[in-house]
Amino acid sequence: MKTLLILGAGTGGTMVANKMSEHLDANEWKIILVDKDETHYYQPGFLFIPFEIYSPQDVVKPKRDFVPPNVEFIISDIEMIEPEQNRVKLAKRSKWIDYDYLVVATGSHVHPEETEGMVNGGWYKNIFDFYTVEGATALSRFLKFWKGGRLVLNITEMPIKCPVAPLEFLFLADWYFTERGIRDKVELVLATPLDGAFTKPRASAILGNMLENKGIYIEPEFNIGEVDSSKQVIRSYDEREIDYDLFVTVPTNMGAEVIERSGMGDELNFIPTDKHTLQSKNWENIFIIGDAGDVPTSKAGSVAHFMLDVLIENMQRHMEGLELRSTFDGHANCFIESGFEKGILIDFNYDVEPLPGKYPLPGFGPFSLLQESPANHWGKMIFRWTYWNVLLKGGEMPFESQMSMAGKWA
Amino acid sequence: MTLTINPEVLEGIEFDEEGFMVDADDWTPTIGETIAAILELDLTERHWDVINFVRQEYADKGEAPTLRRITKVGGIPTKELYQLFPDGPAKIAAKVSGLAKPTGCI
Incomplete structure (x- = not known):
């Protein structure tokens, strides 16, 4: 009996468990899925909680609901991965699991303690993150x-x-304070280490204009050095200061601590991964899905979804002794909630930045790329249902894994 | 000390519109010194620790390291990096080291 071990039952790991349980012969393969907790979070929904659009109950379901019956699901912390020995040590009863193939889907997590002064006096008083429930x-x-x-x-x-969630937060804040009738009493400021609103030039220009039109001020190239919560000031390494009454932070994101303990990660605990095959750069029977790896694309669920078919195919090809296909193109797409029941959709990959157009059907849509529309907003709101009922279970989605130029205006 | 700039060193070297070298393989330490002089940076041994690390990263990985990588792997504290390269260490160190603008990821 051979073993496929999947670490992490978030978006990526759950999808892999579902797909591989269809593909692998149950007489030959055992599939084991390990995660440290029982609850699956619909992470895109976190953004809506501060504005009371969703309640915490709207974004949680038991992980077991999404695990196929022929997959063994173990709840435990992971103590150590030993890739040279092809084995993993669980915290629960210090149990060792030997594997033939390993999929790492341990994700990324926020680390506010990485910034000096962040988790002192003001933490959860007037300093908050919105990347955790x-x-x-x-x-x-x-x-x-x-x-x-x-x-x-x-x-x-x-x-x-x-990377668009911080912009969505500000767009929604603009809407929320307007609805509450206190928009004129609130100043909205985005302090970002980037040189503009976003990482890609055309989207950055359009999103930058939207911020400006909504009266949201940008402080670019701001690399935070410390938070002084007694003075309510954040200070950058180049000694710029910004006062705040309410400080909302997107803390440093890092891969799981077990990746660091196992010596498998880079300086942020992300695993070096071939960006086109999704195989580990160091161990050929290890594949990485989602934000646990270092591939230079968005750390988002949509990306994990677009990675899925490539990863499943490549793992099966490797099992058969065939050469891997370099078909992952970095495809990402994101609905950007822009407030007032409108949204924007962007679609891009490693080489092509977000462009305007229609998606997924060229010329028709129903979604408009890089442009505000009510359909994009409803697409985002309906997506939660799709996520729980189709995506996690590895069902077919009406989008191709690889990005298409059809219907876009270059 | 006054910085002397010898423009001949940069003859035939191509730069992009933001002043980053187009071909990192054209770089030499003399070119690095000249770019630094234009940016009014007086290079100390500590600057060279950073530049050498950045060049080594380029040789290994084909791109400029992030600020965190220079700090954690290169072993130079972020505060010191800002003293050495006040206008943004990751960017300026890449510029002086002849590399493209760091992408800062996605």
């Missing part, structure tokens, strides 16, 4: 009674999970 919920309680002042949103450093 706890942070988003605490922020929701704060916003409910806030009378206004200066809200500063800061991205600590790149890369971050879902």
Whole structure:
């Protein structure tokens, strides 16, 4: 009996478990899925919690609901991966699992403690993150009674999970404070280490204009050095200071600690991964899906989805002794919620930046690329249903894994 | 100390519109010194620790390292990096080392 071991039952790991359970012969293969906790979070939904569009209950379901019956699901921390020995040690009863193939889907996590002063006095008082359900919920309680002042949103450093989420947060904040009738009492500031609103020039220009039109001020190339919560000031390494009344942080994102303990990661605990085959650069029977790897594309669920078919095919090809296909192109797409029941959609890959056009059907849509529309907003809201009912279970989606230029205006 | 710039060193070297060298393989330490002089940077031994690390990263990986990588792997604290290259260490160190602008990822 051979073993396929999958570490992490988030978006990527759950999809791989579902797909591989269809492909592998149950008489020959055992599939084991390990995760440290029982609850699956719909992470794109965290963004909506501070503004009371979603409640915390809207973004959680038991992980077991999405695990196929022929997959063994173990709840445990992972103590160590020993890739040279093809084995993994679990925290639970110090059990060792030997594997023939390993899929690492341990994700990325926020680390506010990486920034000096961040988790001291003001943490969860007037300093919050919204990348955890706890942070988003605490922020929701704060916003409910806030009378206004200066809200500063800061991205600590790149890369971050879902690079458009900070912009969406500000667009939604603009809408939320308008609805509450206190928009004129709130100043919205984006302090970012990037030189503009986004990483890609055409989208950056368009999104930058939207920020400006909504009266949101950008402080570019701001690399935060410390938070002084007694003075309510953030300070950059080049000694610029920004005062805040409410500080919303997107903390440093890092891969799982077990990756560091096992000596498998880079300086942020992301695993060096071939960006076209999704195989580990160091061990040929290890594949990496989603944001656990270092591939230079967005750390987002849509990317994990687009990686899925390539990873499944390549792992099967490797099992058969065939050469891997270099077919992953870095495809990402993101619905960007822009407030007032509108949204933008962007679609891009390693080589082609987001362009305007229609998606997924050229000329028809229904979604408009790089342009605000109500359909894009509804696409985003309906996506939660699709995520739970189709995507996690490895079902077919009406989008190709590889990006297409059809229907785009270059 | 006054910085002397010898423009002949840069003859035939191509730069992009933001002043980053187009072909990193054209770089020599003399070119690095000249670019630094234009940026009004007086290179110390500590600057060279950074430049050598950045060049080594380029040789190994084909691209400029991030600020965190220079700090964590190169062993130079971020605060010191800002003292050495006040206008943004990752960017300026890449410029002086003849590399393209760091992409800062996605």
